[in-house]
Amino acid sequence: MASRKTNKPVGVIGLGSFGTAVSNLLARNNPVVLFGRNTEQVLEIKETRTSSGQKLDPKVELTNDIEYLSNSCDIIFPVVPSAGFRAMIVMLAPFLKPYHILIHGTKGFDVNSERENINQEGKYLSRSEVRTMSEVIMEESVVVRTGCLAGPNLAQELAEGQPSATVVASPFNEVIQEGQRLLRSDLFQVYGSPDLIGVELSGVLKNIIAIASGAISGLGLGENSRGLLISRGMVEMIYLGRVLGGNTQAFIGLAGIGDLVTTCTSQLSRNYTVGYRLAKGESLDEIIGSMEETAEGINTVKVARSLAKYYRVRAPITEKLYDIMFEGLPPTTALQYLMKYPFNVDIDFL
Amino acid sequence: MLKLKKSRANVYEPTLPGPENWPVVRLSRNRKEFIEEVIQESYHRIKQLRNTPEILQEEIEITMFRERLRIKENPWKVDPDDEMLFWNGVKNTLVGSLRKSKSKRNAVSEELLLDIISRYTNEIAGNFKPSHYRMARSLVTFGFSRLFNAARLKSFKGFFKGKLTLQDKINIVGENEHVRKLAKIGTIVMVPTHFSNLDSITIGFVIHTLGLPPFIYGAGLNLFNISVIAYFMNSLGAYKVDRRKKNMIYLETLKMYSNLALQKGCHSLFFPGGTRSRSGKLESRLKLGLLSTAMEAQRINFLKAGDVKPRKIFVVPVVLNYNFVLEAVGMISDYLSQKGQERYYIEADQFSSSFKILKFLFQFFTRSADMSVSVGRGMDLLGNYVDDEGNSLDRHGNIIQIEDYFKIHGRISENPQREGEYTRMLSDKLVSEYHKLSRCSASQLAAFTAFEQFRNMYKKLDLYGLLRLPIEDLIITYEDYKSEYKRRIEQIFGLEKNGKIQVANHLREKGLEELIEMGIKNVGIFHTKRPLLFNKEGNITTQDLKTLYYYRNRLDGYGLEKN
Numbered sequence: 001m002a003s004r005k006t007n008k009p010v011g012v013i014g015l016g017s018f019g020t021a022v023s024n025l026l027a028r029n030n031p032v033v034l035f036g037r038n039t040e041q042v043l044e045i046k047e048t049r050t051s052s053g054q055k056l057d058p059k060v061e062l063t064n065d066i067e068y069l070s071n072s073c074d075i076i077f078p079v080v081p082s083a084g085f086r087a088m089i090v091m092l093a094p095f096l097k098p099y100h101i102l103i104h105g106t107k108g109f110d111v112n113s114e115r116e117n118i119n120q121e122g123k124y125l126s127r128s129e130v131r132t133m134s135e136v137i138m139e140e141s142v143v144v145r146t147g148c149l150a151g152p153n154l155a156q157e158l159a160e161g162q163p164s165a166t167v168v169a170s171p172f173n174e175v176i177q178e179g180q181r182l183l184r185s186d187l188f189q190v191y192g193s194p195d196l197i198g199v200e201l202s203g204v205l206k207n208i209i210a211i212a213s214g215a216i217s218g219l220g221l222g223e224n225s226r227g228l229l230i231s232r233g234m235v236e237m238i239y240l241g242r243v244l245g246g247n248t249q250a251f252i253g254l255a256g257i258g259d260l261v262t263t264c265t266s267q268l269s270r271n272y273t274v275g276y277r278l279a280k281g282e283s284l285d286e287i288i289g290s291m292e293e294t295a296e297g298i299n300t301v302k303v304a305r306s307l308a309k310y311y312r313v314r315a316p317i318t319e320k321l322y323d324i325m326f327e328g329l330p331p332t333t334a335l336q337y338l339m340k341y342p343f344n345v346d347i348d349f350l
Numbered sequence: 351m352l353k354l355k356k357s358r359a360n361v362y363e364p365t366l367p368g369p370e371n372w373p374v375v376r377l378s379r380n381r382k383e384f385i386e387e388v389i390q391e392s393y394h395r396i397k398q399l400r401n402t403p404e405i406l407q408e409e410i411e412i413t414m415f416r417e418r419l420r421i422k423e424n425p426w427k428v429d430p431d432d433e434m435l436f437w438n439g440v441k442n443t444l445v446g447s448l449r450k451s452k453s454k455r456n457a458v459s460e461e462l463l464l465d466i467i468s469r470y471t472n473e474i475a476g477n478f479k480p481s482h483y484r485m486a487r488s489l490v491t492f493g494f495s496r497l498f499n500a501a502r503l504k505s506f507k508g509f510f511k512g513k514l515t516l517q518d519k520i521n522i523v524g525e526n527e528h529v530r531k532l533a534k535i536g537t538i539v540m541v542p543t544h545f546s547n548l549d550s551i552t553i554g555f556v557i558h559t560l561g562l563p564p565f566i567y568g569a570g571l572n573l574f575n576i577s578v579i580a581y582f583m584n585s586l587g588a589y590k591v592d593r594r595k596k597n598m599i600y601l602e603t604l605k606m607y608s609n610l611a612l613q614k615g616c617h618s619l620f621f622p623g624g625t626r627s628r629s630g631k632l633e634s635r636l637k638l639g640l641l642s643t644a645m646e647a648q649r650i651n652f653l654k655a656g657d658v659k660p661r662k663i664f665v666v667p668v669v670l671n672y673n674f675v676l677e678a679v680g681m682i683s684d685y686l687s688q689k690g691q692e693r694y695y696i697e698a699d700q701f702s703s704s705f706k707i708l709k710f711l712f713q714f715f716t717r718s719a720d721m722s723v724s725v726g727r728g729m730d731l732l733g734n735y736v737d738d739e740g741n742s743l744d745r746h747g748n749i750i751q752i753e754d755y756f757k758i759h760g761r762i763s764e765n766p767q768r769e770g771e772y773t774r775m776l777s778d779k780l781v782s783e784y785h786k787l788s789r790c791s792a793s794q795l796a797a798f799t800a801f802e803q804f805r806n807m808y809k810k811l812d813l814y815g816l817l818r819l820p821i822e823d824l825i826i827t828y829e830d831y832k833s834e835y836k837r838r839i840e841q842i843f844g845l846e847k848n849g850k851i852q853v854a855n856h857l858r859e860k861g862l863e864e865l866i867e868m869g870i871k872n873v874g875i876f877h878t879k880r881p882l883l884f885n886k887e888g889n890i891t892t893q894d895l896k897t898l899y900y901y902r903n904r905l906d907g908y909g910l911e912k913n
Contacts, residue, residue, distance in 0.1 A: 008759075074759065098732075098754035142744045144732065144755070144775065145768075173767045174758055 009033045009061070010182055011073030013088060015041060016293055017052040017155035018105055019079035025158065026077070027057035028185045034060050035069045037088075052293075054159040070095035075103070075178055077149070078133075081294040082108025086136050093141040103147040103168060103179050104133045107203040108296040109303045118302060119322070124310035127244055130303060132200040147175040148196060149183075150203035150255035152262035154269065158188075165189035167255045169199035191254055198250025201241040206260045207297030208304055208318050209233030210271035211278075213264035215324070215331055218279025229317070230264050236315050238349055240304060243311045248349055271297035278324060279331045301325060316341045362526070362561035365533050372563040373537075373615040374587050381475065384610070388471045392606040393464055396599060403456040407444075410462055413597040414440045420594050428574050436469065463599070470603045476566060476589035520552065523852075524725035524787070525666075526560055531738045532664045532728045533562050537615050539644050540565060542668040543633055543784055544621040546675050550588075553619060553668065556723050566611055567619035568604070568640070593625075605643045612647035615661060620644075622780060628685035630678065630903035632669075632784045636777040638770070645769045645776070648731050652753040653762050660753065662740050665733075667726035667780055669787040671854075673872045675900075679879075682900035686817070724787040724852060732772060733779030785907060790842050791854040796869030797901035799838045800826060800882055800890055802911055817895050826890040835866055841910055851908065873901050 009031035012023045015038075023034045034051075036042040042064045049056045056062075063069055069076070070092060080088050085106055096102075110131040111118065118125050131139065134146040147170030158164060168179030168190055176192035184190045193199050212233065216225050237260075238251045250256055263269040267276075274295045277287045288298070305322040308315035316338055323329035366372060377384055400406040417437050421429070440462055447458040532538060542553055550569060557565055568591035589607060592600070612618055620640045623633035648663045655661075675681075727735050730742040730752050741749045755772070756762045803826050808816055826834075839862075845851045857865065870890065873882040874897055881898035885891045892898050 094748075098750055098752060099757040099760070101758075140745075142734075142750050144772075171771050174765055178758075 008074055009072055011035065011069050011076035012079060013076065014079035015045065015051050016079065017054070020051040020054045020056070021155040021158040022077055022079055022105055023060050024054065024057045025188055026182055027059040029182055032060045033069050033073055034062050035066060036062065036064060039064050066092055067095050070100070074099060075101045075182065077103050077105060079105040082106050082110060082133065082296060083294065083299065085133055086110055086140065089137055089140045096141045096143050098142050100143045101145045101175055101178060102137050102143050103149060103175065104137070105149040106133045107150065107207060108300060109204060110136045111303055118306045125303060125306040126310050130307065132197060134196055134200060145172050145175050146170065147179060148200050150199050150259060152254065152258045154262060154266055156268050161187055163187045165191065165254060167191045167193050167199055167253060169193040169196045171196055193250060193253065195247050195250045198241060198246030199255045201244055201246040202237065202251050202256040203259060204300055205237040205240060205304060206256065206263060207271045207300050208321060209237065209260055210263035210269055211275035211297045211301065212317055212321055214272035214275025215279040218276040219331055219335065226264060230260060233317055234260060235347065236317050239313045240308060240315055243313055244307065270295040274298060284325050298325065362530060362559065364561040365530050366563050373617065374564050374566055377611060377614055377616055385471050385475050388603065388607050388610055389464070389468050391610065392467045392471070392603040395606060396463065396602050403459065406463065407459045409598060410459055411444060413466065413599050414444065416597050424594055426572060428571055440466070466599055467603050470600050471607065474589050474604055474607050476587055520555060521722040522556055522559060522725060523722055525727045526725055528738055529666055529725055529728060530560055530562065532736065532740060533617065535740045536662040536664050537612055538617040539663055539665050540619045540668055541622045541665060541780060543670055544623045544626050545670060545672060546626060546677055549621070549670060552670060552723065556668070563617065565617040565619040601639065605639060608640055609643040609647050612644055612663060613650055622777065626677070626681065628681045628688065630682065630900035631906045632788060632904065634781055634907060636780060638773045638777060641777060642769060642773040645731050645773050649756045649762065649764065649769065652756060663731060664728040664736060664740065665731060665776065666728050667783040667787060669724045669784055669789070671722045671724065671789045671791065673721065673791065673793045674875050678874060678900045679877060679897050682896050686896065722789055722854070724789050726783050726787045729779065731776055733776050786850060787852060789852045789854050790857065790905065792856060792865045792869035793872035794901065794904045795835065795838055795842065796866065796882055797873045797898055798905040798910065799831065799835050800892070801898050801902035803831070803834055804895070817899065819895070821892060821895065824892050824895060825885065828889050831890045832862065832866060836862055845908060
């Protein structure tokens, strides 16, 4: 299979902590071109060779020129927040060719709806109005060979060079193989999965549970509660994930349970922090205002709650979290409600 | 009742002047070499796929076993007499080789493989003859247009009047000019929906009317049972497909035949739904086997092209819109009883005698109401639309180089997994094109409206319960029906506005009551038990709910039933 490899560099889009971490991971094996939209920020990083608090590998070249990026790289890793993802692909699309391969690392939904309030009674979102990031790529560009990165990958731990692993998911074997070839190292293991949608959904939905986990700590509760949350949260992710087109397998893999455990127990996680501060009594606006990077989970809660309503999926954690975040429900009341929720069967999907 | 209109001869000029230029003629001139090429290439392919001697031998054993079983359990008249002899021979050789050394045994199985492939290829191969083609074609067009006349004028005398032709009966709408242009610069793969056994004849007529050179296509082996039909089939460029043979060696050989013919530029016709739609629904899942041969042929064309401009393959979806499908009653029963027990379904030979098929043809052409054929825009194999010059266009109308889809690290590479995935994407795209091209008529809407009303009247029943209701219980008052029909028309126009369906002209031109009348009259117009009719009080009822369900299904998949 191994054809002649070219020495083309690999592209990364996004100067956030995960984008930077991915660039450094890739730079272990290949030259990297890292794109940032903000000219001043790019200049500053060129100067300091530090991005999002991480020292950049010398093999990472910075650029502000999107055309240069797409011409010099066949394989590109977009790692930008979901809110700006579509706009970024639209900007990139004129320079993309059918030979390009895009493997993204963004864990959020794209909502394609005119509605102001997606959680209005009777007007909930259906799957046709929600896109995963790979679907956005295929919708806005000529690229069809897409994939995603997901797994327990806290940017800070990656930056410290701790051992870790990820999943590259794509319906195309060659995308998985390229992802593995580019990312694998002694400290970084790369698994493959053909269930792109399932893996994307795992990465997206786990952020909800991560917020809830933060809230549990914020309420001063211990590990019994967290164990309960993680396992029930897992079930909820699977229920939702399946109506949205994922398979159960993806959720019990590295990108599902692996990532879930990590983000639910780590104070490094932004989503966890959001939940923690909510439980401590801060308002959502205050929290958002004081955060440097987006916590994807906030938007995900909104979208997932609407989807769950539309498809009548049992998703009590998501619903109560929504009530806490957007309806002013006190976290303790939500907790009481959840403890009374009539679940009978532990697992009914395997 | 019938307005007679003198036909305007809107037959297109042929795109290629003489038969000597037709790809299919070039192919048949070198028939022997072509067959040899298919055999050799299939042999290499199968050896690649079954790459150790043990696995290969096992494959041959399985094939032999299945073939002997087929001969015993499901023999057809068309099967050659020496079949059992051949497969017994295979068996004996296999048994005999057990005592031999390993290397000798390998040689034996390779030889057997070659024998089997060669037998299959010779069975599959069509035998196109231009003289026969012209003759057959004129016979078909002449004969059928005469038949139409007789039917339309309701008397046998009409048979000899030259007033009506097929052009009046079959209305071809859509991208006719575009497809003619594409046929000159590339290879066309036409992929129609499949509702009736008459589809291949209808499509043959469409191809002729558009002035395109003959297409090759896989026709069910059972159609070759009858010598007259076999003559026509052969001369019209058909190759034989035996749906009973599901073994890997056969399927790979069949695919290689199509693949190589496409590489040589033969326009081809696939029915990607596999068989006729038993439910009356538009195809929702396609068979990927033959489509994947187009994908592979395209990649090979790109790979071999070098400096010359590679020949592109264009996929053209075609949707047939009938008001009446003769087989509807039988097919919907099949569908309903098959659902959930598909495994026990045996491919039966419905056309076992000349009489049956002639009767069928006669009924079809004398009974069939007018129909329309929607010809879609050409697409490349990735499902992008192409312009008249054959350039692939992205969503924004920019030209894209589709050979880039077959590249990695800057070079075109062979990657069956990738191509499998592309084929799946293409098939999704085709399914959505079918829905967009489908042309909603008053009768489709009449069937859908009524059936959904019945369903709503008995919400608690499941489909099977509903279908078992006595027909006395199935009456809709005219007023209810009228207001519902009006609502449905608006829904359809809403869909049309979003480009999700097409609408027959009469829906726009005629008034509501006229449409209802026309629609109800035309739903399965010639069935003995009418799927939809007015009762004495002028209300709407049915004589055959199952068949109504069949016609209702044509508007399935648009999400109309939800609201």
